Amino acid sequence: MSRLYDYLDSGNGYKVRLLLSQLGLAYTRVDVDILVGASRTAEFLEKNLNGRIPVLELESGEYLPESNAILYYLADGTPFLPTERLARARVLQWMFFEQYSHEPNIATARFWLRHVEMDESQRALLEQKRRLGYAALAVMERHLAESGFFVGDTYTIADIALFAYTHVAPEGGFALNDFPAVCRWIERVRAQPGHLPMSDA
Amino acid sequence: MSRLYDYLDSGNGYKVRLLLSQLGLAYTRVDVDILVGASRTAEFLEKNLNGRIPVLELESGEYLPESNAILYYLADGTPFLPTERLARARVLQWMFFEQYSHEPNIATARFWLRHVEMDESQRALLEQKRRLGYAALAVMERHLAESGFFVGDTYTIADIALFAYTHVAPEGGFALNDFPAVCRWIERVRAQPGHLPMSDA
Numbered sequence: 001m002s003r004l005y006d007y008l009d010s011g012n013g014y015k016v017r018l019l020l021s022q023l024g025l026a027y028t029r030v031d032v033d034i035l036v037g038a039s040r041t042a043e044f045l046e047k048n049l050n051g052r053i054p055v056l057e058l059e060s061g062e063y064l065p066e067s068n069a070i071l072y073y074l075a076d077g078t079p080f081l082p083t084e085r086l087a088r089a090r091v092l093q094w095m096f097f098e099q100y101s102h103e104p105n106i107a108t109a110r111f112w113l114r115h116v117e118m119d120e121s122q123r124a125l126l127e128q129k130r131r132l133g134y135a136a137l138a139v140m141e142r143h144l145a146e147s148g149f150f151v152g153d154t155y156t157i158a159d160i161a162l163f164a165y166t167h168v169a170p171e172g173g174f175a176l177n178d179f180p181a182v183c184r185w186i187e188r189v190r191a192q193p194g195h196l197p198m199s200d201a
Numbered sequence: 202m203s204r205l206y207d208y209l210d211s212g213n214g215y216k217v218r219l220l221l222s223q224l225g226l227a228y229t230r231v232d233v234d235i236l237v238g239a240s241r242t243a244e245f246l247e248k249n250l251n252g253r254i255p256v257l258e259l260e261s262g263e264y265l266p267e268s269n270a271i272l273y274y275l276a277d278g279t280p281f282l283p284t285e286r287l288a289r290a291r292v293l294q295w296m297f298f299e300q301y302s303h304e305p306n307i308a309t310a311r312f313w314l315r316h317v318e319m320d321e322s323q324r325a326l327l328e329q330k331r332r333l334g335y336a337a338l339a340v341m342e343r344h345l346a347e348s349g350f351f352v353g354d355t356y357t358i359a360d361i362a363l364f365a366y367t368h369v370a371p372e373g374g375f376a377l378n379d380f381p382a383v384c385r386w387i388e389r390v391r392a393q394p395g396h397l398p399m400s401d402a
Contacts, residue, residue: 073290089274
């Protein structure tokens, strides 16, 4: 059975849990308390040199880090990842958007508000993250106004990747009222078979 | 013929130019002056809602943004992207590492130093980017100490993605002296057939 090194409040960990649930794959979850540095120990760095969760330990004993690479690996050969060349690249397009333009703003703002005693420079940076996070939500809104899911009309790992931190964006101080297409998409994602709430494991 | 919306000093644009050169694919390069906001015009947002270069316009007229998604699309079916499931996921692992842990620190520091009159908050942030950028280089160094390229012993789009901003990291104030394995890898990448320097187009 594979093993997932994970932290329950992490959206990046949640992405993988959600897909594993929807694929009906059994796994062992190993809790890594990132708040006390458990992902930066020498032992953990053997699993991921970059010192971050999630990491998937395959049955072969090999370790795969980076949430979106894990999603790709698990979804390959399933309906969650299209096979057509351009559709597959579009799934990745939105997953790179997620890691570059969305997560560093929306997830980081949420993490600081929930887990960190912010200093002055973080409070100043929070304003910038608010602005860039809203810009990412606006990109999603414009796209979803014309499309049921991120790539065509099917639920893929692009939706899973973007759902993880979007549906808890209010916990990072982002109001979703001005993004009706995003809100409708959140409900469509929640209605998918095998859906798992973030707090479940 | 496909068309690449590009900015010559962008490493993200260079990734695509380099792969197109190594694939021997002809294309038209369209210069977009990001310094005067040319990637944020209404016309450009039709090509990429997220207002960034590079964007590849396919022969079909469709637009594909996100440098690493473009690399994936172009490399699919070529020796630059392995077909084995885990190897392919590892290529993506390093490309997500590049966009999350490397580019926002090393490329942004370089961009600010070259193109921006920094204000006080950017100067303060530059220190953080320096620290996180060196951490990313240290991850690369530890990996490359045991591996000729990022995924196995073959040159792939993971190497192209990471080469783009690593080989010009000194322009962002990063000294590469303490990273001998990274320096040897840079030379290996430069020695690949069809290699193209960043300033060429």
